[in-house]
Amino acid sequence: MKKIKIYKLNSGPKVVLYQDTSRHCALASLFVMFGGKNKEVIVNNKCYSICDGMAHFIEHLLIENSKYGNALVMFNKENTNMNGYTSRDVTEYFIDSINNFKSDLEKLINIVNNVNFSINDIEETKKAIIKEKMMSKDSNFRDLEKIDYECLFKNIKYPNILGEVADIKTINYDMVKFCYDIFYQIQNQMLIVSGNFKIREIEKIIKDVYSNFDKKIIEYNIPKIVENNSVLLKEKCIFKNIHLDYVRLNYKINIKNLSNEERLKLDFYLEYFLSFLFDSASKVYNYLVSSKICLYDIDYSCSKIDDFFVLKIGTYTNNHDKFITIINDAMRKKNVNRKDFERRKRKSIINIIMREDSLFNTVNPFIENIIKFNCDRIDKVEDIQKQSFADYKRSILNLDFSNMSVTKMLQIKNNGDFNG
Amino acid sequence: MNKELITLKREPYIIKNKYSTIDFFFIFPALYKKEYMFYLLLLKQILLNSSFLYKNEKLYKRKWEDLMIISESLTNKILNNNLYLEFRLTVPNPKVIKNYDLERAFSFFINTIYKPNIVGNKFNKKVFERERTFLKEDILMSLKNVYSESYQKFLNLVDDKGILKDNIYNNLDLIKNANEYELYDVYNELIINNKPIIMVYGDVDKSIVSLIKKYVNIKNEKVKLNIDYYNFLFPREKCKYVIENSKYNQSILYVAYKVKKMNNNDLIYLNLIKNILGIGAESLIFKTLRVDSGLVYSCSTWCDSISGLLVIETYINNNSSDIVLDKIKNLIDMLKNKEILRKEIYRVLESLKYSVIRKKDNKNKKLDDFIKYKFKFGFTIEKLIEKYSNLDLDLTIDFINRLVLDTVYFYKGDFNEKNKNI
Numbered sequence: 145m146k147k148i149k150i151y152k153l154n155s156g157p158k159v160v161l162y163q164d165t166s167r168h169c170a171l172a173s174l175f176v177m178f179g180g181k182n183k184e185v186i187v188n189n190k191c192y193s194i195c196d197g198m199a200h201f202i203e204h205l206l207i208e209n210s211k212y213g214n215a216l217v218m219f220n221k222e223n224t225n226m227n228g229y230t231s232r233d234v235t236e237y238f239i240d241s242i243n244n245f246k247s248d249l250e251k252l253i254n255i256v257n258n259v260n261f262s263i264n265d266i267e268e269t270k271k272a273i274i275k276e277k278m279m280s281k282d283s284n285f286r287d288l289e290k291i292d293y294e295c296l297f298k299n300i301k302y303p304n305i306l307g308e309v310a311d312i313k314t315i316n317y318d319m320v321k322f323c324y325d326i327f328y329q330i331q332n333q334m335l336i337v338s339g340n341f342k343i344r345e346i347e348k349i350i351k352d353v354y355s356n357f358d359k360k361i362i363e364y365n366i367p368k369i370v371e372n373n374s375v376l377l378k379e380k381c382i383f384k385n386i387h388l389d390y391v392r393l394n395y396k397i398n399i400k401n402l403s404n405e406e407r408l409k410l411d412f413y414l415e416y417f418l419s420f421l422f423d424s425a426s427k428v429y430n431y432l433v434s435s436k437i438c439l440y441d442i443d444y445s446c447s448k449i450d451d452f453f454v455l456k457i458g459t460y461t462n463n464h465d466k467f468i469t470i471i472n473d474a475m476r477k478k479n480v481n482r483k484d485f486e487r488r489k490r491k492s493i494i495n496i497i498m499r500e501d502s503l504f505n506t507v508n509p510f511i512e513n514i515i516k517f518n519c520d521r522i523d524k525v526e527d528i529q530k531q532s533f534a535d536y537k538r539s540i541l542n543l544d545f546s547n548m549s550v551t552k553m554l555q556i557k558n559n560g561d562f563n564g
Numbered sequence: 565m566n567k568e569l570i571t572l573k574r575e576p577y578i579i580k581n582k583y584s585t586i587d588f589f590f591i592f593p594a595l596y597k598k599e600y601m602f603y604l605l606l607l608k609q610i611l612l613n614s615s616f617l618y619k620n621e622k623l624y625k626r627k628w629e630d631l632m633i634i635s636e637s638l639t640n641k642i643l644n645n646n647l648y649l650e651f652r653l654t655v656p657n658p659k660v661i662k663n664y665d666l667e668r669a670f671s672f673f674i675n676t677i678y679k680p681n682i683v684g685n686k687f688n689k690k691v692f693e694r695e696r697t698f699l700k701e702d703i704l705m706s707l708k709n710v711y712s713e714s715y716q717k718f719l720n721l722v723d724d725k726g727i728l729k730d731n732i733y734n735n736l737d738l739i740k741n742a743n744e745y746e747l748y749d750v751y752n753e754l755i756i757n758n759k760p761i762i763m764v765y766g767d768v769d770k771s772i773v774s775l776i777k778k779y780v781n782i783k784n785e786k787v788k789l790n791i792d793y794y795n796f797l798f799p800r801e802k803c804k805y806v807i808e809n810s811k812y813n814q815s816i817l818y819v820a821y822k823v824k825k826m827n828n829n830d831l832i833y834l835n836l837i838k839n840i841l842g843i844g845a846e847s848l849i850f851k852t853l854r855v856d857s858g859l860v861y862s863c864s865t866w867c868d869s870i871s872g873l874l875v876i877e878t879y880i881n882n883n884s885s886d887i888v889l890d891k892i893k894n895l896i897d898m899l900k901n902k903e904i905l906r907k908e909i910y911r912v913l914e915s916l917k918y919s920v921i922r923k924k925d926n927k928n929k930k931l932d933d934f935i936k937y938k939f940k941f942g943f944t945i946e947k948l949i950e951k952y953s954n955l956d957l958d959l960t961i962d963f964i965n966r967l968v969l970d971t972v973y974f975y976k977g978d979f980n981e982k983n984k985n986i
Contacts, residue, residue, distance in 0.1 A: 167925055168921050168922070168924045168925050169921070169922060169925060214845075214855050216845035216855075217845050217846055217851065217855055219845075220845040220846035221846050223914060223915055223917075223918040226845075242918055242921050242922070243918075268858065271858050272854075272858060272861055275860065275861035275879065275880075275881065276861045278813050278814050278815075278861075278879075278881075278977070278979040278980075279813075279814045279861060279862065279879055281813035281814070281979060282709065282710045282812045282813050282814055282977075309983055385708060385811060386705070386708050387701065387704050387705040387707075387708050388701065388705060423625070424613075424621055424622075424625045425621070425622050425624075425625035425626040425628075425629060426622075427622070429622075430620070430621060430622040433621070433694070439697060439698045439701055439702075440698070440701075440702075460701075460705070487629055487630065490632060491629070491632070493661075494632060494634065494656050494661060497584050497656070497660055497661065498584050498585060498634070498656075500584055501583045501584055501585065501927055502925070502926070502927070503925060
């Protein structure tokens with residue numbers, strides 16, 4: 145039996161319950177609306193800056209110094225999987241439980257809300273994060289993403305989620321307490337519970353546990369970021385120890401005037417459009433390969449950054465100019481194809497049906513709809529069936545692909561010279 | 565000493581479930597030869613990107629999409645002298661997607677396997693050259709990251725018999741010397757002149773067997789396979805310590821143990837020690853190195869059953885290598901204490917019991933365990949529980965006493981050098 149219930153707890157978090165009694169486990173994700181993008185906050189008409197890495201720092205701090213000790217160890221002793229994750233938009237605390245779900249859920253809510261960290265805990269947390277930073281320094285694509293932001297946006301900054309070593313070192317108790325008190329207010333949280341559980345029991349637990357917290361309410365605002373449609377820089381590159389150059393075209397599309405539902409629909413349409421143009425059966429890809437401009441698949445993706453969709457199309461190639469010209473021409477022609485559209489729709493329908501085979505695969509797109517698009521609903525086959533070619537074509541033709549920047553990751557030659 | 569016989573059947577194995585997909589497996593068993601190494605990579609690229617009917621990637625992939633194929637793969641499993649080529653097709657369940665033409669998709673899959681892109685007695689030259697160039701670049705590219713570079717260097721140090729290190733990275737000349745004629749010979753040897761073990765995993769009935777038999781000639785007979793999966797590495801007289809500076813930021817410490825007088829019966833102990841040291845946040849290694857002493861951010865334990873190698877891999881600060889190594893040695897010694905060992909076995913057993921429940925919600929894990937069981941690739945979760953529950957503690961301690969520290973490789977990054985005041 146499957147059942148969905150969405151509600152807002154009085155002066156508390158938004159709660160989403162997805163019950164599926166055919167499962168053998170239950171999952172809970174507690175989201176706090178604080179992520180790498182939060183760089184400033186206004187309290188009492190005063191604007192405070194938040195150092196890079198703060199949201200991620202608090203995630204570590206709460207998990208490793210909870211009232212139960214290190215939460216990872218505590219949960220693992222009970223054979224419950226637990227972890228935390230910080231993204232650009234949110235911090236997520238997650239459990240996957242089999243036997244003790246009710247008490248595990250209670251503990252999860254307490255880990256996030258019933259905290260008591262010390263100056264010493266903060267210093268210890270720094271050590272783990274600096275080690276994590278050391279590992280991430282070898283990730284080439286993280287640096288490429290940074291220059292993507294620098295080219296695309298004037299005012300939206302790269303969400304440096306881990307922060308730099310210098311940022312991490314400056315973090316102190318007062319800064320952490322300040323950010324925690326503001327962003328970890330309970331109305332700034334969302335709890336998603338899924339799997340095999342009894343709805344009434346879980347509702348009661350959530351209500352009871354949250355009623356124990358007496359957090360003071362702090363009014364705050366996030367400074368509004370005004371961003372132009374145009375890109376800030378046309379091109380930027382970085383140099384890395386790689387075997388072939390990597391070139392990426394980034395398109396910036398303003399979706400400010402679209403409703404949440406329209407954004408969600410456009411997300412599907414852009415996936416269809418990019419797949420038609422650039423997947424391994426596409427004319428463009430096959431031309432690029434046969435003319436030896438590239439060897440590898442074309443990577444393409446669509447992501448939502450505030451009021452923009454950003455489309456990224458890239459590949460490994462040493463023939464930069466030809467690649468850029470061909471991709472840009474294909475984008476600007478905006479070719480769409482009815483048969484292909486029907487093919488993509490069928491694929492979307494199959495994907496939705498297949499999600500049912502796994503609880504994670506069912507719940508994750510649901511969470512994405514809620515967090516990314518503010519649409520409190522699960523994708524249904526009927527939604528896809530309703531999509532029409534005329535609407536798809538109109539949507540694509542209405543898009544402006546003129547705001548584009550190019551980022552490149554270029555290989556360093558062995559002698560230390562740059563090649564590119 | 566290590567050889568064993570397994571008996572399988574030619575008639576398809578049908579494993580029924582209620583998932584929304586159906587999986588077909590064609591598994592070709594063969595004896596492994598070194599000259600196959602690059603050709604196996606080529607076969608995967610060529611067979612899954614074109615066929616006799618669909619001559620190029622564009623036509624092939626478009627047909628693939630039209631048939632609503634969810635995935636198609638070819639994987640090679642090499643276990644010492646044994647090789648398994650596994651073709652897998654995943655398609656929607658016709659009971660879920662109305663009017664889905666299962667037969668057309670299956671026939672496409674059969675053509676992928678048996679009707680490749682050949683011209684006369686060789687593979688299509690153009691396609692061959694394209695895939696050779698792609699693979700060459702891909703192999704060189706894959707070495708340009710700290711994980712694969714350090715791993716490869718570690719294998720070169722730890723493996724004095726050439727069991728693990730004899731891979732494509734150490735045989736790049738095979739790429740240059742390959743040709744489309746020999747590839748065709750290898751294909752004939754491994755596929756055309758061979759017979760597969762067939763499995764179907766999904767919401768199907770007996771009619772699926774008729775469908776398969778329409779396309780493949782299957783006799784009702786048993787198949788006996790000689791398996792020789794293991795070729796153990798034995799400890800050297802003196803541990804090898806190597807420190808190497810790298811151009812990457814992070815530093816990686818590999819600590820490798822080998823087992824004195826290792827034999828097939830020791831595999832369960834090797835697996836147990838790996839699981840005690842390395843399962844999750846409650847594992848001994850994570851608790852000791854991360855939670856209790858903050859020496860690492862990430863650490864893991866893995867073992868290679870074929871060679872009998874136990875490896876602890878940690879990501880550390882440059883000045884921590886000695887202390888991390890000492891702590892690892894102490895952990896191994898600690899397990900020689902009966903009470904501690906008993907407690908640890910109990911903890912791992914509990915964790916495995918939960919894995920059995922989690923497996924019920926996971927289609928691929930169930931499938932993996934079925935194949936593992938049929939081909940004796942390793943222990944299923946249920947088998948591990950049974951074996952661990954009946955382990956003799958004295959024999960387990962005898963095994964731990966035979967674990968010998970063999971190789972310590974420290975791949976030293978420069979992050980700490982650049983940030984000395986941290």
